[in-house]
Amino acid sequence: MKSHTLHLPDILACEADRIRSFGPEYVPYADQIRDLAARLDTGRFHLAVLGQFKRGKSTLINALLGEALLPSSVIPLTAVPTLISHGERRCVRVRFKGDREDEVVARDSIPELHQKLLGYVSEEFNPHNERGVLQVEVTHPAALLAQGVVLIDTPGIGSIHQHNTEMTLNFLAQCDAALFLVSADPPITKVEVEFLHTIRDAVAKVFFVLNKVDYLTDEETGTALSFFKKALRERAGIDGQVSVFPVSAKQGLAAATSGGADLWESSGMAAVSAHLIGFLAAEKNAVLEDAVRKKALDLLGDVGLRIELSKRALEMPIDTLEDRLHTFEAKIQEAELQRRHAADILEGDRKRVVARLEAQVQALRERSIAHLREVAKTALADPAGPDEEAAQEAVSSAIQPYYEHELGETTAVIEREVASLLHAHQQRADDLIGSIRVAAADLFDIPYRAVESGGTLSMRQEPFWVSRKGWESIFSPITKELLDRALPRGMREKRIRKRLDAQIAHLVVRNAENLRWATLQNIDTTFRQFARELDEDLAETIDVTHGAITAAYRKRKEHLDETTADLARLQQASALVAAARSELGRE
Ligand SMILES: Nc1nc2c(ncn2[C@@H]2O[C@H](COP(=O)(O)OP(=O)(O)OP(=O)(O)O)[C@@H](O)[C@H]2O)c(=O)[nH]1
Ligand SMILES: [Mg+2]
Incomplete structure (x- = not known):
């Protein structure tokens, strides 16, 4: 529905105000919708x-x-x-x-x-x-x-x-x-x-x-x-x-x-400038708006779910409500238990990825020693005689591109593995969260609606790969022995090679460790962030369902007389939310 595209921030700001007026339990949703509007505004x-x-x-x-x-x-x-x-x-x-x-x-x-x-x-x-x-x-x-x-x-x-x-x-x-x-x-x-x-x-x-x-x-x-x-x-x-x-x-x-x-x-600058302006006006906003719209629809969906559940909980005979609440609480307990098992499996997967990294780094150490020795050897094979400093220089300048490349390769392998593991976890978590929503819908006779945007705005499957390392390529100063100069070429070359080998081994240890550390940080951050987001999603789902029902239940226990007014208010809120959702382009 393209006609809404232009006004999305306004629509969202307006909805946020309206939702805020539904009552204190709706304020967090209003805040999130307002943040989405601001994000579009300042995109x-x-x-x-x-x-x-x-x-x-x-x-x-x-x-x-x-x-x-x-x-x-x-x-x-x-x-x-x-x-x-x-x-x-x-x-x-x-x-x-x-x-x-x-x-x-x-x-x-x-x-x-x-x-x-x-x-x-x-x-x-x-x-x-x-x-x-x-x-x-x-x-x-x-x-x-x-x-x-x-x-x-x-x-x-x-x-x-x-x-x-x-x-x-x-x-x-x-x-x-x-x-x-x-x-x-x-x-x-x-x-x-x-x-x-x-x-x-x-x-x-x-x-x-x-x-x-x-x-x-x-x-x-x-x-x-x-x-x-x-x-x-x-x-x-x-x-x-x-x-x-x-x-x-x-x-x-x-x-x-x-x-x-x-x-x-x-x-040619007119063409570049026009192209950039065109891109910014069309695609940049489209990408951002699409994500924001999905997220806003999910939030409105949750507001709607909360309203429906509160309404049902107010209408139902109190005995029936108590029965269903117990059944629902048992379901939540079961889901929480499953989430804990899933967290253990996730931790096991993280350890397996780390073990794989260690094996890769070990292989890299051996490979890079061979590679850098070859570089030194080629540099030493100068017909004018072996030049130790030139060989050091050659190895030095080979280090950065070599490790950049290796970091790229290692990252690609690990990234693929992490992405496929997390994808599987994500699906299980989505199923679990979906099952709570289904149970709430079944028990309280309301329509079930699946969440579409999968939680957060940022793509959670996309690992947080940062780091570039400052590759170490400084050789320690050469302690040339005076005797060297007097030696025949073959022997001199041998001594130089020996010194270079030792220095290469030292540099390889440092650089491979840099690469290992950077990748390890990425793996840990990615898994930690992922687990935290799954927990947050589960907590949100429990809040929107169980939270709504128990709040209504408490109300009925405390002030029965207000129920009719509450129901009228919820009825009106429900209609407003349905209208907002259809305005945002769904249903
Ligand atoms: N002839 C010609 N010279 C250009 C053009 N664009 C830039 N230069 C010249 O190229 C030199 C470098 O330009 P900069 O804009 O400093 O280049 P830069 O890519 O920012 O350089 P760094 O900041 O060092 O990476 C300057 O002397 C510019 O005047 C061009 O379109 N034609
Ligand atoms: Mg510049």
């Missing part, structure tokens, strides 16, 4: 601009904002994620790690804000993020942002500043969608393809932009686009039909600041 959507260093990410965001607010440069620059959201005024808020208070600058002067940002987000003025900035938040009046999107400028990956790559990878978990930027010159690199794999695991939607086409003729742009699409298809498994926007962010920014409509169009 912030994190769109990160991602890519290798110097591809023009900051310039592209400036073009979208219409002014040169974010610093950009020919050297690797952005060192801290910068979140830009809508606000009447331009304001920069710097958030620090630890307890240090935020620094806030609210001015309309773009050069001043630019300068402020330069001091905190740039590699040049804040090298290695020595100022301890967590992130920078900017508000800006640009029209695009008014759609509820938060644009995020991220440090480029793959530069000599490894900490910038780490910063961005750590930030991915907070992104809903990504704008992946490559440049026409040079064409897409291996690092970028690997990065893209990581991005696609982390976000639901990726937009592709080929920047700096002003370096190319139209014909060359066509060739670059085909090359990029081919690479996407062959190396990242992305459908050849995907849209790639060729742009010149630099010209787009010039057009935006000088008001050149033709240049804005020919820079």
Whole structure:
């Protein structure tokens, strides 16, 4: 029912007020519905601009904002994620790690804000993020942002500043969608393809932009686009039909600041901007609204169930009510017992997953020692003679990609296993909860209605996989023995190999432990969160059914005379809820 889509927050806010007026026991439902409305109202959507260093990410965001607010440069620059959201005024808020208070600058002067940002987000003025900035938040009046999107400028990956790559990878978990930027010159690199794999695991939607086409003729742009699409298809498994926007962010920014409509169009920025606006207006809201609507319908369903049960409990002869209440309480006890058994089985499953992880990490240790020794061996086979430092360097730079890849593989295996286990548990829990609702409906002669959205707004089967590890790749300083130099090549190589082997073994232990620890945290968090949500669902179902019946029962015991008025009130509430449910698109 599309016609409701526009007004959903209003409908929900209105229903929340109405439900609140039904009485104190309905206030929690009203609060939840009001929260859903607020969530739609403030539905912030994190769109990160991602890519290798110097591809023009900051310039592209400036073009979208219409002014040169974010610093950009020919050297690797952005060192801290910068979140830009809508606000009447331009304001920069710097958030620090630890307890240090935020620094806030609210001015309309773009050069001043630019300068402020330069001091905190740039590699040049804040090298290695020595100022301890967590992130920078900017508000800006640009029209695009008014759609509820938060644009995020991220440090480029793959530069000599490894900490910038780490910063961005750590930030991915907070992104809903990504704008992946490559440049026409040079064409897409291996690092970028690997990065893209990581991005696609982390976000639901990726937009592709080929920047700096002003370096190319139209014909060359066509060739670059085909090359990029081919690479996407062959190396990242992305459908050849995907849209790639060729742009010149630099010209787009010039057009935006000088008001050149033709240049804005020919820079390609008009197309990117229109596409983003279209997406935000349609799909972003559709996804969020769909989830909110389902959840709201379930809440209204529960309100309806509570009203019906209270009504029946007030109407029924008191002896019958007592009998049925006892029968229902026995049913709840049985369900609680079953839930405890299920929790034990879940705990057993968690242990089995952990055991599987331990076995995988053990195998990884052996595999990685062999791999890194091979890397060292190849590096040592230099015809000019074995160079120990060069070999260390080779191993050092092999470590990060190797473990990133291994983490990806391990995560994929464990994730599949956890998802299928939790799915089975979820079904059993849904059946159990359903059986309580069925029992309530049967005993009190009311229609049974199944819950559809499965509880929470967040997808609970989706495990909470975070972590990126700072892979350890620092070798201990070499204690070269003077004697080495005098030794024949073969012996010298042997001694170097021995030293390197020992250091590799040490690094493997540390890195494999990093990977083990990160995955273990993920497994534990996922299972804990899952179990807690199942308990909450069960408690809610018991409250909505048993809670409603016992409240009515107590009322009848205490003040029999009010029953008629209560019944009239419930009758009216019931009709209102039925109307609200049909307005929201069901029944
Ligand atoms: N010719 C041309 N140069 C561009 C374009 N977009 C950006 N540049 C230049 O490329 C350089 C890098 O731009 P930035 O916007 O700083 O790139 P970035 O991706 O944010 O870089 P990091 O923050 O270091 O990752 C700057 O000198 C820009 O002026 C473009 O469309 N065409
Ligand atoms: Mg930048």
